[in-house]
Amino acid sequence: MQGKDMIGRARTGTGKTLAFGIPIMDRIISYNEKIGSSRNPLAIVLAPTRELARQVEKEFRESAPLDTLCVYGGVPINQQMRVLNYGVDIVVGTPGRIIDLLRRGVLNLSEIQFVVLDEADQMLAVGFDEDVEVIMEQLPQNRQSMLFSATMPSWIRKISNKYLKDPVIIDLVGDSDQKLPEGISLYSIASDNFGKPSILGPLIKEHAKGGKCIVFTQTKREADRLAYVMGRSYPCQVLHGDISQNQRERTLSGFRDGRFNILVATDVAARGLDIPNVDLVVHYEIPNTSELFVHRSGRTARAGKKGSAILIYTYEQTRAVRVIEQDIGCRFTELPKMPVADEAADMFNVMRDTRSRSVGGRRTGGSFGRESFGGFGDRRSSGFGDFGSNGGSFDRCGGFRDSGLRYRGGSGGFRRPSNEFGRSSFSRSDRFGDFGQGDFSRRG
Numbered sequence: 001m002q003g004k005d006m007i008g009r010a011r012t013g014t015g016k017t018l019a020f021g022i023p024i025m026d027r028i029i030s031y032n033e034k035i036g037s038s039r040n041p042l043a044i045v046l047a048p049t050r051e052l053a054r055q056v057e058k059e060f061r062e063s064a065p066l067d068t069l070c071v072y073g074g075v076p077i078n079q080q081m082r083v084l085n086y087g088v089d090i091v092v093g094t095p096g097r098i099i100d101l102l103r104r105g106v107l108n109l110s111e112i113q114f115v116v117l118d119e120a121d122q123m124l125a126v127g128f129d130e131d132v133e134v135i136m137e138q139l140p141q142n143r144q145s146m147l148f149s150a151t152m153p154s155w156i157r158k159i160s161n162k163y164l165k166d167p168v169i170i171d172l173v174g175d176s177d178q179k180l181p182e183g184i185s186l187y188s189i190a191s192d193n194f195g196k197p198s199i200l201g202p203l204i205k206e207h208a209k210g211g212k213c214i215v216f217t218q219t220k221r222e223a224d225r226l227a228y229v230m231g232r233s234y235p236c237q238v239l240h241g242d243i244s245q246n247q248r249e250r251t252l253s254g255f256r257d258g259r260f261n262i263l264v265a266t267d268v269a270a271r272g273l274d275i276p277n278v279d280l281v282v283h284y285e286i287p288n289t290s291e292l293f294v295h296r297s298g299r300t301a302r303a304g305k306k307g308s309a310i311l312i313y314t315y316e317q318t319r320a321v322r323v324i325e326q327d328i329g330c331r332f333t334e335l336p337k338m339p340v341a342d343e344a345a346d347m348f349n350v351m352r353d354t355r356s357r358s359v360g361g362r363r364t365g366g367s368f369g370r371e372s373f374g375g376f377g378d379r380r381s382s383g384f385g386d387f388g389s390n391g392g393s394f395d396r397c398g399g400f401r402d403s404g405l406r407y408r409g410g411s412g413g414f415r416r417p418s419n420e421f422g423r424s425s426f427s428r429s430d431r432f433g434d435f436g437q438g439d440f441s442r443r444g
Contacts, residue, residue: 005167007160008148017059017118017274020146024114025064028089031113037067039087041107043114044139046095046132048122050074050245051252055274056118057092066090071097074245081106095123095131102138109138120149120156129155136163151291180294180328183301188311188321188332195340196284196312197229202338204234204262204280207308211279212255215264216296218285226284227264236262267292275299281309286317290327310335 010016024043031042047053050072057070071080071093077100084091084106091098091107101107115136117123123132136159145164149156160167180186187207191199204213215230217223220240227238237251237260255263256275267287278300287293293311300307311332313321325331 003144005145005164006147006170007164007167008146008170008172009150009152010148010172016148017056018063020116020148021056021059021063024090024116025060025066027113028066029064032089037087037089038111040111041069041088041091041109042111043090043116044098044109044112044135045090045092045116045118046098046123046135047092047118048094048126048128049268050094051248051268052119053092053094054249057090060090060092068092071101073097073100077101077104095128095135098135099131102135109135110140112139113143115139115143115145117145117147117149117159120147120159121151121153124153124155133159133162150295180297180330181301183304183306184297185306185308186297186311186330186332187308187335188313189335190315190318190337191312192314195338197226198340199312199338200226200230200282200284201233203282203310203312203335207310208261208280211261212258212275212277213262213280213282214275214278214296214299215262215282215284216287217264217266218287220266222285223264223266230262230264234262235260236264238264239268240266241268267296274302276302277305278302279307281307283309283311286311286313286320286324290324293324294328 006020008016008020028042032038045053045056047056053072054070057068060066061068066089067087068090069080069083069088069092071091073094073096077097080097080101081104084101098107102109117132120132123129145167147156147160147164147167189199189203200215204215215226217226220242223238223240227236230236237254239248239251243251251263252275254260281297281300283293283296287296297309300309311321311324321332
């Protein structure tokens with residue numbers, strides 16, 4: 001409210017959007033009353049994904065009588081250009097599309113008074129670091145800058161020093177070992193890959209109790225296969241970067257409205273999305289990093305509510321589970337081993353068959369569940385945020401590929417970000433290789 005630059009750290013699900021949104025809206029309303037509405041935007045918010053951008057813009061639009069616009073890739077640009085020509089107060093968007101609009105000369109940032117970098121560490125993870133700096137160079141010097149980030153990698157410190165003036169630091173995480181919000185009950189269960197599809201349904205029945213559940217997989221193909229298998233018994237939909245934008249919006253709307261209760265997703269849904277009343281998060285495959293585990297699990301127990309997260313792991317990944325416990329400052333309650341259902345072989349074969357059909361060929365759409373859910377064959381979307389043209393992409397194993405952090409995808413790979421990042425040795429607890437391949441050897 002005092003107009004100072006700020007760096008904010010907070011756990012996921014703590015409602016920081018309105019924390020920075022309310023002062024910005026109040027100042028813009030007062031400015032418009034005194035000076036009159038401007039054709040050019042007065043505030044800009046950068047977000048790493050289109051889903052988060054839409055969510056932030058919705059908060060602004062529903063909270064104040066201001067003209068707002070959300071811009072992102074994967075949809076036609078002409079409508080966004082027309083709205084900018086009419087004039088807006090606030091622009092929220094992904095860096096790739098914002099740069100596109102700047103180059104076309106339809107977005108003028110000369111009157112910006114407020115800039116917000118939301119989920120700034122994720123900007124780095126998805127390869128938007130250079131785009132963010134290009135945008136920051138276009139902004140007027142006399143502005144208020146706010147940066148929100150769960151972690152503080154070197155790039156965050158660099159842009160803070162370069163673009164923020166004596167920022168006030170508000171740290172709601174501090175040195176606390178516990179990284180998860182209050183209210184999440186953590187469970188773990190061991191299973192071999194053969195039995196995982198058959199135990200998933202009973203786990204959801206017991207712990208979600210009819211409520212909403214998000215199942216996270218490591219890759220887009222695995223999400224498609226699992227949703228296909230689950231759809232034979234439960235109404236569910238799939239969400240990942242190859243889904244067209246229109247289908248993604250319909251999927252999220254249906255999940256929020258309760259038209260189906262099981263969402264199988266890759267990490268495109270792991271950060272920033274505010275889906276109310278998610279009762280259960282299932283990590284069908286162990287995440288690559290402890291930070292990713294935190295953000296996946298943070299889809300439940302939001303805004304002070306209760307929820308559960310279950311991590312399914314293979315016996316070879318036991319040590320990785322202990323590392324996650326150490327990193328997040330919480331302990332898992334181990335669930336008793338579940339008997340593999342008689343239909344496990346059939347379900348495993350279906351998963352294998354869909355895998356073999358998809359290798360070397362292009363998927364052609366499909367439907368999950370009993371109500372013709374699907375749309376996963378449309379590959380026009382550029383994926384996570386604006387990956388296609390802006391420095392980041394998914395590799396063939398479903399991992400991120402960009403100039404910043406490098407994760408390995410695949411089934412069960414776990415790697416803690418550190419100075420040893422990129423090694424595959426297992427000589428110390430902070431150097432993890434690919435658990436999924438069972439490589440526990442010591443190498444110098």
